[in-house]
Amino acid sequence: MSAERATNQPSVVREGAVTHVLLWTGFPLLGAAAGWVLSLVPGWLGLLPGWAAALPLLPGPEQIDALAGLTGPVLTTALVVAGVAAGGVLALLSYNDMVAVEVDTEGVRITRPGKRSEFGRDRVAAVFLDGKDLVVLGPDTAELARERTDHGAGRLRAAFEAHGYRWCDADPHRDAFQRWVDGMPGLEQHAQAVLRARRTALEAKDTDDGAELRAELARLGVVVREEGHRQYWRPVPRGGAQDG
Structure with a gap:
């Protein structure tokens, strides 16, 4: 494939499969470990923060009070299961912060759950990272978009420069x-x-x-x-x- 044809293919920057695997294994495993450790601590109920009962899919105040009456392996199992559920909730919530950036010769598309921004090629004058914010500037110097992202500057820069967009190392x-x-x-x-x-x-x-x-x-x-x-x-x- 020629370089010219390659640059006509959209460049997409998003979280890879490894990120998803880590989210859905790491958070539940950490939750399970936290539940197991908590079951070994006397007076564990008093260590729970008040907001824990408000998390979706987790036991509410009445269920937590019922857990307080359990002991031994039953308590350990219940807290480990609750920890796994908590880890799953955190993994799911992490997707709200995920941003996908698609760039081609026609324009730029920035997508996060519940939001999508699209700008034609002639509307994009410069792009840069401000801390963790991806910023797109228009020809009049106005900010067209500012999105928080964990994508590295190298990946983003390569995507934009592959299609002839101006990438700046800082706000021009x-x-x-x-x-x-x-x-x-x-x-x-x-x-x-x-x-x-x-x-x-x-x-x-x-x-x-x-x-x-x-x-x-x-x-x-x-x-x-x-x-x-x-x-x-x-x-x-x-x-x-x-x-x-």
Whole structure:
């Protein structure tokens, strides 16, 4: 197969089979081991965190109270089974954080459970990793997408460069950001209010609200990033300024 034909094939970056095997063996085995150890500890019921009873597929408060009356091999078996179930729940929840990235000459598709973003080739000006966030920039320097991923920079870079996309080792507009201070000039009141709300979300570690408020700022022509609870912003140039 020629190099030209090879680059016409989509490049897909996703978790491999090894990851799935590790999830569905590692978590249940760790849960089983935790259940066995717990059964050997006197007063084990008091060691359970309050949120454990709220996990799906696991015993509720009444069942946990019933377990407290068990002893010996019956208790050990019950706790090991509960641990395996807990491991299975954690493995299943891990899929919510899995992101698949598909790249070809037509465009870019980023998929996670319940969400899919797609951008045509002419809409993608640059791509880079910001920490663990995959960021796609448009020709006007606005962020088209920002998705948390555990994929390595090498795999992602190879996928994008194979189809002629511009991959950057860092944000090409990092120097344009300035730290946000409440009431500072250069921002309209609506954007100031959204940044205040987002500061509260960051302090509360509410990632969903933070992402929603980021999208609202994008609609206002403001790109935002954070370091801890500190927010930094830059405007999207009016008139479609090209990526520098």
